Amino acid sequence: MDIQYAYTILYVKDVPRTMEFYNKAFGFKQKLLTPENDYGEIESGSTTIAFANFELGNSNFRKGFIKSNLNEKPFGIELALTTSDVEKVMRDAIKNGAELLEESVTKPWGQQVGYLRDLNGFIIEVCTPIQNQG
Known part of the structure; x- marks a missing residue:
């Protein structure tokens, strides 16, 4: 069987506005946006x-789903974006509407990590x- 992880879908109130945020905050380009503006994809690497x-x-879901909301605690899931300049990426994202969740710190294994929330409340x-420890 040939299987691979292809994409993650985030359910949001406003697809074009969310795509614009990810473009301005992180530089990700639009890959697809339906004419109905109800579904879109961005190029974010592989x-x-x-x-x-x-x-x-x-x-899609007969029983509905819980919507992400900036006024509530975030879901226990995150999008992880890697970069060599964590501080710059976080500053640029905050300047373009991201909310600081946690300042960046260096973890015991040497990785620098910071947390933001997007305009929909996603981490x-x-x-x-x-770095490879082996």
Whole structure:
């Protein structure tokens, strides 16, 4: 069987606005946006990040789903973005609407890690790549 992880879909209130945020905050370019503006994808490296609006999500799941909300605690899931300059990426993202969740720190294994929330309330980890310990 040939299987690979292809993309992550985040359900959001406003797909074009969210895609604009990820473009301005991180430089990710639009890959696809439906004419109905209810689904879009951005190029974020080897994995695609996709966005679908709440209405599309509700049509996919008969029992509905919990919507991410900046006024609530974040979900226990995050998007991790690696970079060699964590501080600059975090500053640029905050300047473009991200909310600081946790300042960056250096973990015991040497990785620098900081946390933001996007305009929908999703957690974004900004970190250096983990160095091979072997």
